[in-house]
Amino acid sequence: MGSWDVLSSMTEFRGAWDEDDVAQFLREATIPIRLCARRPNGSHWLVALWYRYRDGRLECATGAEADLVGFLRRNPEVAFDVSTNRIPYRGVRGSGTVTLAPDTEKTVLRSLLDRYVGRTDTPLGRELLRDGRDEVCITIDPEDVYSWDFSSRMQTEEE
Numbered sequence: 264m265g266s267w268d269v270l271s272s273m274t275e276f277r278g279a280w281d282e283d284d285v286a287q288f289l290r291e292a293t294i295p296i297r298l299c300a301r302r303p304n305g306s307h308w309l310v311a312l313w314y315r316y317r318d319g320r321l322e323c324a325t326g327a328e329a330d331l332v333g334f335l336r337r338n339p340e341v342a343f344d345v346s347t348n349r350i351p352y353r354g355v356r357g358s359g360t361v362t363l364a365p366d367t368e369k370t371v372l373r374s375l376l377d378r379y380v381g382r383t384d385t386p387l388g389r390e391l392l393r394d395g396r397d398e399v400c401i402t403i404d405p406e407d408v409y410s411w412d413f414s415s416r417m418q419t420e421e422e
Contacts, residue, residue, distance in 0.1 A: 274319070278410035285355055285410050289316035292345055292354075293379055296321060298403070299342040300334045300361075308334055312401070313375040314345070320402050321345075324372040327365070327397035335361050335401065343403060351416075357408040366398040 276282045295311040302308050310331055312323040321343065325331055335341070339361040346354025366372060369392055376383045376391070383392060391398075 274405050275407045276410070277408070279353075279412040280355075280410040282408075285408055286316065286319075288353070288355060288410070289314075289321070289345060292347070294345060294347065296323065297344040298323065298331075298401075299344075300331060301338045301340070302334055303337055313379050315371070315374055315378055320404055322371050323401040323403070324366055324369075324375055324398055325401060327399045329399075331401075332363065332399050335363055339363075341403060343405075346411075351412070351414040353410075353412040353414060355408055355410045357405050359403045359405040359407075362402045362404070364400045364402070366400040369398050371400045372398050 274282070276285060280288065296314040297309060297311050300308045300310075308331065312325060314321045314323045316322075340358070341361050342356070342358045344354065344356040346352065346356070372391060373383055376385075376388045380388065382388065
């Protein structure tokens with residue numbers, strides 16, 4: 264079984280990479296995930312969040328009072344994109360279902376601060392980790408995943 268383990272039988276992979284390549288990209292890329300949810304009126308709500316890849320799932324954190332949390336409570340179906348913004352373009356996009364859980368110890372948030380900032384003892388870290396700020400873990404269970412990699416067709420002469 265691939266890196267997605269339990270989810271691989273439930274997740275459809277298409278595109279340039281197999282599931283192990285997708286997992287490697289998601290583990291190594293420190294770019295935000297773009298997460299698209301539905302508002303109550305049916306329109307789309309797109310946010311960029313830090314994420315981590317773990318056990319075949321994507322985990323994000325946000326404040327418990329964020330609009331996104333309310334939208335996801337009403338409708339847990341999402342679309343997502345993790346892609347580079349520089350040439351050569353490559354990435355992963357897909358759809359899935361979200362589960363929400365309190366992150367009372369801010370474990371996911373601490374992990375994300377370490378992953379993206381390198382430490383938690385920064386002004387941003389102290390603000391996000393302060394007492395009285397409730398945090399929620401957003402876990403995305405991917406249902407379909409499409410990957411692309413334009414590296415071979417976007418090579419520059421210097422390479």
